[in-house]
Amino acid sequence: MANPTNQATEEPMTAGEKISHKMDQFKEFVSSGCCSCARKCPSIAVVLVGAIILLLILAAIPTVLIFTSSTSKLSSDSNELPQIIRRSKFWPKVDKINMDGDMDFRGISLQTLFPPNVSTCSGFGFACTDAVYNVIPTSKRCDGSYDCSDKSDEQNCKTCQTIFQCPSKPIEEDQKFKKSRKLKPQPTMICLTASQLCDGVQHCPDGSDETSWCKSQCSAEEFKCPGQNVCLPKSAKCNGIADCNDGSDEKNCNKCEAGAHKCGKMCVKESEVCDGVAQCEDGSDEKECDCKSCSGSDKALCDDGTCILRTQVCDGKRDCSNGMDEMDCPGSCFVKGSAMKKRITCSDGRKYTEEEACSGNFDVCSSNCPTKCNSKSAFQCPTDKKCISRLMVCDGVADCEDAADEKNCSCNEIEENRQFKCDRKCIDIAQRCDGAFDCFDSSDEKNCEKCAGNAFRCAKDKSCLPSSTRCDGVVDCSDGSDEKNCSCEECIGAHSNTYMCDGSSRCLLRDEVCSPYSMCPNATRADKAYCATMVLRTQNRLPW
Template identity: 45%
Template sequence: MQRTHAVWPSVEEDDSLSLQLIPASALLPPNVSICDGFGFSCTNLPSLVIGTSQRCDGVADCPDGSDEIGCKACQTMFSCEVFSSNDKSAHLMCLRGSSLCDGVSDCADKSDETRFCRKDCVKGELRCNGTAMCLPNELVCDGDVHCRGGDDELNCEGKCQSGSRWCKRSKRCIPKWQVCDGVTNCADRSDEMNCSCKECSGSGKALCENSKICLDRSRICDGIVDCPNGDDEKQCPGSCPRPPSDVTINSGYALQDDNLLCADGKRYNRKYACSGLLKQCQDKCLNCDAEIAFTCKNKKCVPRAMVCDGMNDCGDGSDEAKCDCGVLERAGNVIRCGMTSEHITQKCIPALRRCDGYEDCPGGEDERNCDNCNANPKAIYCNVTRTCFSSTKRCDGFEDCPNGIDESGCTCEECRKQPYAMYMCSASARCFPRSRVCSPFSRCPRATGIDKLFCANKARIARSEL
């Protein structure tokens, strides 16, 4: 069927299966909820739903500002009465701390510039340093900065009030309009924990049912675990779930699953973690991966391409020792690499590294014109181009060999080894980076309804963000 558009696919444009028969919930893990029944629909754009915590919070989130109109109660601690020009009815204008005593009268009665703006404070009020501003206790430690210097939000541990939450990392109160909004404002994510569906509402929000964590919907089935028990990545389209043996001991090393827990808190396949490319994993590697990395004398891992490149990448100089071609030739068989514009000094490599799948020469000629890859049983041989590729090229979503042999017959175990999130096609043994599987239609051979629905949904999200 000839495509008549060149932008985004839609569910209706599928030509092999009526995707209408597949519910949108098929894209969601079983223990994740989309809290559609709550929130505020913008007046001029009903499809945009504002979370309950953003309704009447002193900031217009709807393009037409309708979420701040007709307020009967405010998320903020200060408000003033205004009257509708249509029916003369009264409603509240919600103001945040930054609007108080700022020299601009927002309220008709100017109470935002008079009520707290005085030099003499009475008992039970906090004087803001350096300003003529007095705050009652109910405006202190509520997460909203009223004092210009932030005095009202200092030393608040155990004192957070008005629905705000204490953040241990930043040692401040998170205001209630930032609690359970799907955006992490506290490094330990405590502001997004213990949430209800009513709190975790609005367009693009999702709730992990078991852990009660609120997060952005784009983080569901993105290949990265956000919920403590991994609920956001379970039974996702195209996912390759890790086996239950993915456990960690105190040293930070993962057992059996061949993954390392690195300094950034993420797990990486041991091959990539110990390739020298990931600084966050340097201290976690007991051994460097011999296929793609060089082990320095100080046990640091650096990519083999950095050996004899004129740069001290090891720090102890061991990657630049024994690089003289004359010395190497006296020690045994070597190959002289061609010179490039970036490498004007000729590099020599041991002959045993020829056709092992790793480009040691700057121009990669050591991996071309090969009859086989016997130097490294793990390497991939492309008989079309007579080239050897590293095993890291296997099932990475990019065809390096014209006949696609490096991307055929992939297993979940192979796809999981990549350092980025992968999508496993439903009906073919192919996998792609999740960021590239839709172009915008599914690139999966013999794409199933779920594969196509995944891309249609991704297109829908992209359109909503335009």
């Protein structure tokens, strides 16, 4: 019987063996095709060199395409010069706190300190050529006045935002390229204001600013300013710009022209609409703005369309309609709506809590209390309804219009047991230890075993303080107990000019937080960054 033939079964290659086999094949291909010296090199080295060469070829393709495209454009005839447009993604990023000294704030973006609903409109406006960090609003580009120190905002203007303009000098062709291509420069304009017309100084190359508008007789489509031999188009009336020396062209306006905003009988010129400063009493010229109109490095835009100055963001004063410019700022904290006290705008333009406005302790709010004065801390004048501090009653100076605060000031010996005698006057015994100062030496609030109502008692001093002094940023008790363990509601909710330290339960007066370093205990990076911006602002070194 014959023995069957033994057939060996070939085992399949592993993944590593397959890769090694492929590299050996590539090495053989290279050595036989172009470089015989590759036989002496390891297979992996040959593969790596080949991969590097391939990557270099792929990287060179875009450069070749760009060069080819540019050459094609230069060689083709064109009626316009190529325009260089700065893309928004390349807009200069200069919002960095960069201070010298011991404090290191390098790399902190000021944008990170901004509330999330407030925009700086990056990518809009015009960046001055000599200082790209200085971005002026779009409305001030080519408006006839210089806003950049190098005057670049009034150069290469294709259109003007003024109604007066003239062609600038034509650009001379470069003789080097004259034969190779035909160049017709784009015309640029010189933008003029009315004050530059007929002033004896030639601003236009053709002298038209000293001839075209300088006439003694005006046409039906023009008007003449009183006492001036200048004829202006009717479109110059009520455009928010006083073109006549006496401003007569901007009086009694029923309609505004050239993008000007109307408020009452006044027109606000286009460049002042959405510029962060309210020219109208109702602030309507700073509402319904967008990033184009509210552009500029010193502007900020609320998400409700209100345009404000950038310095107004996180300054402790609410400028956006719902206070979004003060949300999530250093020194702020979240206060529930029910705990947030009602705010009153006083004569200095700031918003105070109603309790502060009616306390008699703020002179700027003495006539702004919407209801009755706080009887516990203030005296209300009967005639002019002013709220004055009880400390000012019977002090020998008439503070009310009818001098009611200086009447009935003598002590009554019959009611001696029902009165408390101060250094200069007598007060009702009920006013003793009630937390409101009536005596100049504060004797009515000293040596108190307990305090009436919601007054705050300094246990160590045995004295009573007004409830409003709790967490107001000023230490009144000798042991500092009135400023310890402050809550957000006690600090930010009850007061108008306070700063809540980020790293502790301490409340400070906003104006005294930085000296110049943060006075907050355990100051965090946010507390330090806030003081850094205050120092830069004081030194006029902010990057906008």
